[in-house]
Amino acid sequence: MGIINQLIGIPELASEHGELVDLMLEVVHWFMLLLFVGWSIFFFYVLIRYHRSNNKVANYEGVTGHASTHLEIGVVIVEAILLLGFAFPLWAQRVDQVPVGDDVVKVRAVGEKFAWSFHYPGPDGVFGLVDHHLISGTNPVGLDKEDPNAADDFIARNELVLPLGKKVVISITSKDVIHNLALVPMRISHDATPGVTTTIWFKPTKMSSPEGWDIICGQLCGPGHALMKAKLHVRTPDAYAEWFKENSPTPAAPAAEATESAAQ
Ligand SMILES: [Cu+2]
Structure with a gap:
């Protein structure tokens, strides 16, 4: 973990690439310390060497x-x-090199004032079409329910659930202003920009506690910014599959009713 990282109280780490991020933080801090000490010594040397009394x-x-x-x-x-x-x-x-394949977990994260909607593609692994004209209280991402691919999609409000040890690709966007999906234990964050979709990927390597980790908005986005909190849960692949199945509507049932998380 590193002495300096421990000293500055670095948050819990739970992703594969995060080890490199933490290592970089540690090394950069040691370099800064070295520079600080080196330049301080030089500064005092110059103060004495070029003092007025030595150089009339x-x-x-x-x-x-x-x-x-x-x-x-x-x-x-x-x-x-x-x-x-x-x-x-x-x-x-x-x-x-964004990972692809059947084993990759795909999620869309949509920010709004002041909540996150996590759009899962359902068992077919294909996201249904979305259209901002269709956004409503019960359809927070504007899912087009006419699209066959949308039939098994579901939205988890303020709750991102992921399986342990699988690569995760999250496409991020926003409905209103610029937010930022900050997944601190995963050592990754990215702006959610309206009209733009950006992609992040990582691999969770640690289970979350039952309460989960806080997901925060990393951009000051308005008066409710501090309340724009969601939860990140990393579960065993089996527990994740169960949660996924529970939330995926059967194609006959109306798709994508928002599931309200307990955190709300
Ligand atoms: Cu925000």
Whole structure:
């Protein structure tokens, strides 16, 4: 976990890639500490070395060597290598290689003032069409019930339930203003922007407690922002399958009545 991470009280970790995020936090803090100590030592050295009592006459010539120029070019080269050689490929891995397949859990997260709707595609694994003209009190994401793919879809209000150890892909959008789906234990968050769908993915590696983890809105979105809380539950694959089956309407029944979570 790391000494500094422990010191700053890092929240519980529950995702696969999150270990790397925490490692990066730890390493970056150690670098900051090193820089702070190094520059502080240099600062006091300069204060004493160039104190007025040691230098009665000002030196108007300054530095004549090229060491600092070479040093700066070196810094630029190292930073370019870090950015092009490491940061860009790693970022591309996260944003371009979204997992696909039958084993992947797909959810749509739709933010609104001030709640989250989690749209599950049902047993067919295909999301029904949505249309913002159809949004109503009982149809929070505007699911088109005429679409055959929508028949088994369901919406969990303020409750995101996921299975342990499976890759999860969440498509995020918003109905009104910019929100942010912040899944802190998963070490991932992303803006929910109206008119735009963005995708995040991760793999939960830890079960949640029965109360679940808090999902918070990471963008100041209005007077109810602080109350825009939902719950994240990670359950065993069997318990998840049971919950999923319980909530999936049979195609004959009316689709996608919002299930109200106990948290509300
Ligand atoms: Cu919000």
